[in-house]
Amino acid sequence: MHSVPDSPTSCGAMTSARRFPQSVYRHGDEPDARFTLANERTFLAWIRTALALMAAGVALEALGTGMHTGLRLAAALVLILAGIMTAAMAWYGWKRTERTLRLRKPLPAPPIGLPLTVIAVVVGVLVGLAMLLG
């Protein structure tokens, strides 16, 4: 029933032999296409979160006039580094979830929820101090 017809004429790039990354595709077999699509949208939502974090850091540094410059830079750097961390996590999370779907195992939780909460609090404190001391 769930055998996958590998027709090289139709979509050669989609067949399972040479799909990247092999750390995902050498495990298990095809999940329901809806699960793969949902995993992809989760990845994209994390990417947009990363872009938003980076944009917030740049905006703070570019527009945050009248603030303590050292604290402002610290808050901007924390935001941008959090964005970089989020982008890296988005890729590793996508790989991990796709592999888990292929193996029909329980899905892992996103590992970055608590760190991002702590980062939001730290940035809030830094911006508040930068405004008070500016």
Add this chain to the structure above:
Amino acid sequence: MSSAVDDQLFDPGLQPERTALAWRRTGLSMIAATLIALRTVPQLLGAWTLVPLLGLVVAAVAATWMAHRRYRAHHARLTAGEGDRVPFSGGRLAALTAVVTLGLGAACLSFAVTRF
């Protein structure tokens, strides 16, 4: 006038279409962000940064285009009656997207540090 794409749906929940729209808004965000970086960073760090930044713009445009092509290909396979477990195209596009985002992160870091 309705094309074959309009006539057939794989999923009443419109999962491929929602995914295509998610790719599109992410792609447009990346294009906008890389263009802003191209406009800003060379003035701060010198003309040599034009080369990697142009690479980021091209990669962002390519990723958006690839995502569009990918939706058409997935849609064609999913509505061809091969079942729900059609093999998808893999993670190259997602990897490219993550790399562009990390490159933008490097551009943002250099902006923040040099403006200080």
